[in-house]
Amino acid sequence: MHVEIRNVIKHYDSGAGRVVKALQDVSLSVEKAEFVCLLGPSGCGKSTLLKLIAGIETTAQGRILVDGRAVEAPSTERGFIFQDYALFPWLKVGENIRFGLEMKRMNKRQQNEIVEHYLRLLGLEQVVHLYPKELSGGMSQRVAIARALCLRPQLLLLDEPFAALDAILRQKLQEEMVRLWSKEKITFILVTHDVEEAIYLADRIIVMTPGPGRIKEIVPVPMPRPRTRTSLDFVQLRDRLFHLLQGEESWERRVEEERRGALQPILVK
Ligand SMILES: Nc1ncnc2c1ncn2[C@@H]1O[C@H](COP(=O)(O)OP(=O)(O)OP(=O)(O)O)[C@@H](O)[C@H]1O
């Protein structure tokens, strides 16, 4: 799916007449089957932009078009996984994943095949009969990913989908995302704080700045896939992105936290 974001401004009314300027004049065009990462410090409006594309937030100014049509409400063509990945607490893991397929009135045999495929893919076979409250944060996140993928969306909107996962699983799912993307030609828009994750995944990295949120720079990633995290091109681009993001106070704090854990994947490799 092609996504066109034109001059979008988003203000939130946070009560007592206080207005938060979340996005200021953001324009961006994402091609069909492109993989785009949104990168930027806390509060720069990444989640807001994703919610606008998903149709769960609206804006009075600017336009968002998906395949030429204005986004007015959520749709199953646009799968999304948000930071607070709300699972249905009254449904077991398997039922959570199956939920959307039931809604589509797919027959039971097909449902079983798809659910089993994604349970295997995300290593969730052992927890299929558990309830969300019995899962760790990382497992809940994997269930949310499986639930979104099994609907075969044309556009996938992912808000820090791997943030709660350990380094090894994070890397495994990043590789899986690239495989899925090259096989299915889904358009991906993924939010991350992790510079290496963005370079590993994206065709283009959209670097944002806060207060109010704007696009600072769009950085293409011309390396062929699968990418090697220790290659010279990779490391040079990583340095360039860190440089671009320098000076963003909240960013630097987050990066420091990330780097303590995020350096592990390189060592593991
Ligand atoms: N529902 C809301 N009501 C009021 N203000 C909001 C609301 N949602 C977001 N904001 C504000 O809008 C700005 C952008 O928030 P957003 O969640 O989009 O940022 P973000 O880049 O996703 O941050 P993070 O990296 O911490 O997830 C922030 O200042 C935030 O406090």
Ligand SMILES: [Mg+2]
């Ligand atoms: Mg966010």
